[in-house]
Amino acid sequence: MAKRVAVILSGCGVYDGTEVHEASAVLVHLSRAGAKVQMFAPNADQMHVVNHCEGKPTEEKRNILQESARIARGEVTDLAELDVSALDAAIIPGGFGVAKNLSDWAVKNKDCAIQPNVEKVIKAFHKAGKPLGMCCIAPILAAKILPGCELTVGQDKECDKWPYAQTAGALKDLGCKHVNKDVEEVHVDAKNKLVTTSAFMCNAPIHKVYDGIGVMVKETLKLA
Numbered sequence: 639m640a641k642r643v644a645v646i647l648s649g650c651g652v653y654d655g656t657e658v659h660e661a662s663a664v665l666v667h668l669s670r671a672g673a674k675v676q677m678f679a680p681n682a683d684q685m686h687v688v689n690h691c692e693g694k695p696t697e698e699k700r701n702i703l704q705e706s707a708r709i710a711r712g713e714v715t716d717l718a719e720l721d722v723s724a725l726d727a728a729i730i731p732g733g734f735g736v737a738k739n740l741s742d743w744a745v746k747n748k749d750c751a752i753q754p755n756v757e758k759v760i761k762a763f764h765k766a767g768k769p770l771g772m773c774c775i776a777p778i779l780a781a782k783i784l785p786g787c788e789l790t791v792g793q794d795k796e797c798d799k800w801p802y803a804q805t806a807g808a809l810k811d812l813g814c815k816h817v818n819k820d821v822e823e824v825h826v827d828a829k830n831k832l833v834t835t836s837a838f839m840c841n842a843p844i845h846k847v848y849d850g851i852g853v854m855v856k857e858t859l860k861l862a
Contacts, residue, residue, distance in 0.1 A: 640674045641862045644720060644728040646759070647679040647706035648735025652838070653688035655702070657733030660773055660837050661709050663848045664731050667855035676725070679706035680753055681716040685738035702739050717755045722762040726862040729855065732774020732837055743778050748808045752782055760784070767831065771858035773851055774837040775802075780830075781809045788815040788827035792836030802839045822850045826857050833857045 645664055649655020668675050680702050687698040707714045730736065737743035743750040752760075760783045763770055772780060777789040793799075794806035794816060806816040817825040821840040826833050835854040837847050 640672050641726045641859050642724065643668055643673045643675050643859075643862075644725050645675055645677045646717065646728060646730045646740075646756070647677055647709055647714065648733060648739045649679070649684055649700070649702050649705040650708040651688065651690055651705075652733050653690055653693060654684055654686060654738060655705050655733055655735035656709060656731050657774060657838055658709060659844060659847065660731040660733065660851060663851040664729055664773075664855060667852045668729070671855065671859055673859065677706065677710040677714045678717040678720050679703045679714055680739065680755055681718065682739070682753070684735070685742070685744070702735070717759065720759055722759070722766055722768065725768070727769045727771065727858050728759065728763050729771040729858060730773075730776040730779065732776045732839075734775070736774070736776045736779065741779060741782070743775070748812050750778075750782065752779060757783055764830065769831040769833065769858045769861035771833045771854050773835045773854055774839055775805065777834045778805070778809065780832055780834070781812045781814045784830055784832065785813050786815075787830045787832055788817060788825060789832060789834040790817045790819040790825040790836060791834070792821065792839040793818050799841050800839070801841060805839065821846045822853065824850065824854045824857055828861075831861045833861070
């Protein structure tokens with residue numbers, strides 16, 4: 639029987655929403671595995687809208703659900719309507735939308751709060767013993783909600799290849815076990831049924847990011 643997987647989006651665009659290449663990689667790998675996908679996003683305003691040519695915020699206002707529909711080709715549901723009993727797993731791609739719209743990590747770091755429906759859904763999947771897959775910055779959500787979990791955002795020493803390595807230190811400060819992994823690798827926390835990979839936390843060729851996400855999808859489905 640095909641696995642039923644929720645993909646949780648946070649808008650559309652790396653600087654203020656879901657990283658589009660990560661979302662596409664997740665969807666391609668799920669499709670190849672024969673999974674049945676349903677996409678969700680919070681029906682709320684984005685923290686802000688960024689001009690992606692300049693990397694600067696604008697005065698515009700946009701809705702997370704409506705922006706996520708651009709990736710979902712219109713087929714996206716309000717996260718408040720997600721029914722965990724009807725699904726086998728959930729996957730959350732990265733992008734700054736995770737740190738701005740699904741949480742306020744972008745401004746509060748480890749002292750952040752998680753968007754209420756996001757927190758509710760992650761706790762419900764965990765309580766039901768159903769797996770969660772997260773890539774790039776998305777593991778911060780698990781770090782806040784599942785204390786003591788094991789995860790990876792890549793490496794913990796900053797360099798040109800790993801410009802966001804300080805995130806690993808913040809996750810350790812939250813009581814999590816961070817496991818160093820390369821971009822094509824994942825970490826599987828079997829106890830918490832949590833699968834994580836670094837994706838664009840690494841300055842890597844896009845095919846390596848794509849391959850790492852593929853392993854994350856495969857391992858998440860194995861636990862379902």
